[in-house]
Amino acid sequence: EGALKLAKRHTGRTGLVSALNSYHGSTHGALSITGSEGFKNSYRPLLPGVAHLRYNELADLQLITHDTAAVILETVQGEAGVRLPQPGYLPAVRQRCTEVGALLVLDEIQCGFGRTGTQWAFEQFGVVPDILVCAKGMGGGMPIGAFISSPEIMVGFQTNPILGHCTTFGGHPVSCAASLATLQVIQEENLLAGVAAKAARLRTGLVHPAIREVRNCGLLMAVEFDSFEVLKPIIDRALAEEGILTDWFLFCDNSLRIAPPLTITEAEIDAAVTGLLRAIQ
Numbered sequence: 001e002g003a004l005k006l007a008k009r010h011t012g013r014t015g016l017v018s019a020l021n022s023y024h025g026s027t028h029g030a031l032s033i034t035g036s037e038g039f040k041n042s043y044r045p046l047l048p049g050v051a052h053l054r055y056n057e058l059a060d061l062q063l064i065t066h067d068t069a070a071v072i073l074e075t076v077q078g079e080a081g082v083r084l085p086q087p088g089y090l091p092a093v094r095q096r097c098t099e100v101g102a103l104l105v106l107d108e109i110q111c112g113f114g115r116t117g118t119q120w121a122f123e124q125f126g127v128v129p130d131i132l133v134c135a136k137g138m139g140g141g142m143p144i145g146a147f148i149s150s151p152e153i154m155v156g157f158q159t160n161p162i163l164g165h166c167t168t169f170g171g172h173p174v175s176c177a178a179s180l181a182t183l184q185v186i187q188e189e190n191l192l193a194g195v196a197a198k199a200a201r202l203r204t205g206l207v208h209p210a211i212r213e214v215r216n217c218g219l220l221m222a223v224e225f226d227s228f229e230v231l232k233p234i235i236d237r238a239l240a241e242e243g244i245l246t247d248w249f250l251f252c253d254n255s256l257r258i259a260p261p262l263t264i265t266e267a268e269i270d271a272a273v274t275g276l277l278r279a280i281q
Ligand SMILES: Cc1ncc(COP(=O)(O)O)c(C=O)c1O
Pocket: 023, 024, 025, 026, 074, 078, 079, 107, 108, 109, 110, 135, 145
């Protein structure tokens, strides 16, 4: 909500462009840009002036125009089933935004805070957003989220009116302390350096004729099966018999989610792989 308002305030425009199969949240603004009619239909009317592009389709960048306030994308699409940007895609989006004066907002609520092996996923794809949105891993389990931008853009919220975006619990000291501690642990325990090897260990173990594909960006991973009908009993067994907490994705119901804490050990990975293979078998 804050990122959308800030982009409107900064550009003086109202158009928004986001991706099909994106998920950005349940509130009216976030729901408006979420790329699934099924999720939105019962709550219309929502925000006007929203266009949806196909993620990774360069031809659709023409939807970004001089009326666009912001283009909002997940750097790596989460609920679409872990879809990575193809080489050159995000730089092309960045270039189009800069050309027409639209702000690029990257939603890293799922892929940020180290999950992909760098602090931010966008570091791996050659772009820098104008506004960055994060939450989830940010609090190490405590509730906190943020939208981050430069002082030149943020200043829009300071005047006319003042308090352009405030909330009752914004900046809550306990959540902020938890987030700071999370950052410290990530740095002191050098957790980012271990992400690629941990992901590789999972991928090496997760080999089975029923597995069609494994997609991942660091420890954000999707394991694809033929169909939901094949996957659902596997998930049920993983939960009930193996003690493995997993599910499928909102917009990709043939894929199993793997998103462990960055602190997961090699022994825990091996136990998870063994349990999942048993559940598949
Ligand atoms: C990519 C992404 N953006 C936004 C959200 C919404 O976050 P919240 O539920 O904290 O509003 C989620 C939640 O799953 C998400 O995965």
